[in-house]
Amino acid sequence: MDDKEKQPVIRTDSEVSRDTGSVGSQDRPTRLPVEITDKGYALGEKIGSGGYATVYKATCSKMPDKQLACKYFDLTNNQQIVWREKCLKNELKIVRKHKHQHIVRTYDVFKTSHHAYIFMDFLANGSIGDYLERKKRPIDEKRAKKWSHDMLEALVYLHSKGVAHRDIKPDNIMLDNDFSDALLTDFGFSCCLTNNPSDRLMKGTICGTPIYSAPEVLSLAEGMAYDAKQADMYSMGVTLFEMLDYDKPFGNSVEKTMDYVSKQINRKYKFKKDVSLVAQSLCNSLLEPKPDKRMTSSAALEHNWFK
Incomplete structure (x- = not known):
C-alpha cells in the first residue's frame, strides 16, 4: 500500500502534544468572538491538545475548499503568565509576519484578553x-x-x-x-x-x-x-x-x-x-x-x- 492509500493517525504539532499543563483537557469554546465569526470561521472536532493549546479542525465559509485547523489558547491560566508574555507573543508575531512555501500557512490570528486563535492549513498526513x-x-x-x-x-x-x-x-x-x-x-x-x-x-x-x-x-x-x-x-x-x-x-x-x-x-x-x-x-x-x-x-x- 503506498502513502496515498494509507490514512495516518492524525496528531498535531509538538507544542500541542507536549504534556506540560492542563489546558489541553478543555472542551471546544462554545462561543467565538464576533470578529472571528464575521470572517466565516467555525470550529469542528478536537484533534489534539497539550500544555498550552488545543487544536481543532476548522472551516471558513469564505474558503469552502480549504481544510483548516485552529490552534486555540486559553489565556486565563495565571500560572502561564511568563509563557504568555514571551512565547505566545513571539509565536503570534512570527506567524502573522512570516510566510514561506515550506512553512504551514497561517490565514488569520485573533487575540482577546482571554483567548487566542491561530487559523492555519490542516494537513491530514501528519508530520x-x-x-x-x-x-x-x-x-x-x-x-x-x-x-x-x-x-x-x-x-x-x-x-x-x-x-x-x-x-x-x-x-x-x-x-x-x-x-x-x-x-x-x-x-x-x-x-x-x-x-x-x-x-x-x-x-x-x-x-x-x-x-x-x-x-x-x-x-x-x-x-x-x-x-x-x-x-x-x-x-x-x-x-x-x-x-x-x-x-x-x-x-x-x-x-x-x-x-x-x-x-x-x-x-x-x-x-x-x-x-x-x-x-x-x-x-x-x-x-x-x-x-x-x-x-x-x-x-x-x-x-x-x-x-
Whole structure:
C-alpha cells in the first residue's frame, strides 16, 4: 500500500502534544468572538491538545475548499503568565509576519484578553514524526533529501529574517497531502531579533526538546548565551539522522544531561543503516558540536547531497 492509500493517525504539532499543563483537557469554546465569526470561521472536532493549546479542525465559509485547523489558547491560566508574555507573543508575531512555501500557512490570528486563535492549513498526513512511527523504518534517501531541502529553505528564510525556530524535530515538520513537500510548524519556542536580522541571535534560555537540542543549549550555564540560529542547525542534524537511520544518534532519552552532552561533543554516533557517504557528510557537518564550525542554513542548502 503506498502513502496515498494509507490514512495516518492524525496528531498535531509538538507544542500541542507536549504534556506540560492542563489546558489541553478543555472542551471546544462554545462561543467565538464576533470578529472571528464575521470572517466565516467555525470550529469542528478536537484533534489534539497539550500544555498550552488545543487544536481543532476548522472551516471558513469564505474558503469552502480549504481544510483548516485552529490552534486555540486559553489565556486565563495565571500560572502561564511568563509563557504568555514571551512565547505566545513571539509565536503570534512570527506567524502573522512570516510566510514561506515550506512553512504551514497561517490565514488569520485573533487575540482577546482571554483567548487566542491561530487559523492555519490542516494537513491530514501528519508530520515526519508520524510518518516514521507508521513506517517503523528509515525514510528512503530520495524522499529524505527532498524533505530536508524543504526544511533548509524554510530555515534560510527564517534566519535571514532574524528568526530562530528553537524546536526543530520530526514532529514539527508537516507533510502535504501527497507527501511531496515538507512544511515547518509550531513557533511556540521561536525567538526573533528586533534590529539587524543578519546579527547572531544570542539567547540565554534553555527551551525546545532536549533530545534534539544542541550541546551548547543543554549545557548552558547561568548568565551565558548561545546562537539560536546555529542551535537550529544542530537540531536539523539530529532530525536528518533520524530520517535516514530511523534511530536517533545519541539514544532515545536524555536521562543524564551531561552524559548526553559528552556523547554529542565526542560524536558518539554511528549510522546503522545503508546511508550514502554524501548524506552522512551533511549530517556530520550539522552535528558539529562547536557552533562556530557548524554549517549555517545557507551553506547546508548548497551541500553536494542536493546537487
